[in-house]
Amino acid sequence: MAAPNEITVPQLLRLIGTPQAPVIVDLSIDPDFDADPFLIPGAFRHPHTDVAGLKARLAGRACVLVCQRGIKLSQGMAAWLRNDGIAAEYLAGGMYAWRDHAGAPRIPAKALPEPVDGSTLWVTRHRPKIDRIACPWLIRRFVDPQARFLYVSPSEVAGVADRYGATPFDVEGVFWSHRGALCTFDTMLDEFALRSEALDILSRVVRGADTNRHDLMPEAAGLLAISVGLSRQFRNDHDQLEADMVLYDALYRWARDGQGEGHDWPAGQKA
Template sequence: MPAPNSITPKQLLRLIGTPQAPVLIDICLDPDFEADPYLIPGSRRHAAQDFQGLVGLIGDRSAVIVCQKGKKLSQGLVSWLRSEGCNAEYLEGGMYGWRAITDAPRVPANALPERVEGTTLWVTRHRPKIDRIACPWLIRRFVDPTARFLFVAPSEVTSVAEVFGATPFDIENTFWTHREDHCTFDTMLDEFALHTPALDRLATVVRAADTNRHNLAPEAAGLLAVSVGLSRQYRDDHQNLAAGLHLYDALYRWARDGSEEGHDWPTDRKA
């Protein structure tokens, strides 16, 4: 029987990458974190002693508190948070329990850009369609749920990055961009160590649609069509991104749980 106010690593793994994912807060002590500087996807570091800061960070959302072993630090803090009305749980086994799951992804802390005003800030070319929607989705769902994105004219990306301290992506001659025949989405999977069967399957579709190689994945033509349609439907790039996040949420669930499912009508049609 699971402990009260707890969540198992496998239960948490099913939530990560979905809109239902809780706020993930890593409160591992600094020496423990420095010895193993990796984060559960979507989590952020915060001091356990900053109780009011944690309450503000969680707000009215559900949260999972992660310490090294899932013992006194996270259990005590979760009980304290719940006494203040926060919907908080601790991760059973902590980071040790997470590492025990075969192939559970962990994001290298040094891969994350510096935060600007408490969040990672990214900038790219305006009028996004495929890679420039897929990458923000990946960042929001697996790296930094609070990430902000700026869309500007191609000629202004570098200057905007310098002025605002933003990280440029999907633009030539930058770190976060295409490498050989792979997309920026692929680059982010590499650098954030997020290769899983579902994300690799999704990456193939993104790559096929973004580089006009539809032979790589039959779904690419559909992704291209919907992406172009969204870019025509929304003049504002942020509205386009908001709609695109729903699209990639659905594609991720297809890649994770439904890629083998087909459809035909009538349902009793004989082969």
């Protein structure tokens, strides 16, 4: 019988990438992590010896604890946090179970930019439409839920990146940008090892809208239209990003498990 504070790999996999995803905390000790330096999407590392610090970071949010095997470190921390009123679960089988599960993505730790004041900091051109919204959505849902984004004048992206330690993206001449026919969203999927059937479908919609290739996916034209409309509703780029998060959440769920659903006039009735 499963423990009441246990979550399985398939159960957690269904939550990752959605607004309902819990905070994921990797408690692996350094030697174990160094031998296999990968993270579950959205996870951050924290030492098991710092319970007070972890509680402060969680701020009461529900969480899943992960260690190498899902035994003493994660089970002990889950029990401690639950005793203190925090909804905590441990991942059954730990990182070994996640690693061995087909289709469970693992982010190479080396792919993550160095954090600035506790989370990653990114900078790009202001007045975003497609890629500069899709990429922040991907980062917040799969890489770093606390990531921050700076939207600045195109001519100032490099300078802001240099002065504030931010990582530039979706501008010419930087690592996180278009590569050939692929857009920045594709680059992030590849570098973060996040390719999946659903994200591949979403990437074609994003690429088609971002590069005016509506032949790639018929939904690309719709994404462009909605994105242009949203950009004209908001003067504040961060308000637009928050509004667009709902749009990309919906597109992801459609790509993951909603493509088979159509809509037409009910059978037996005339228009």
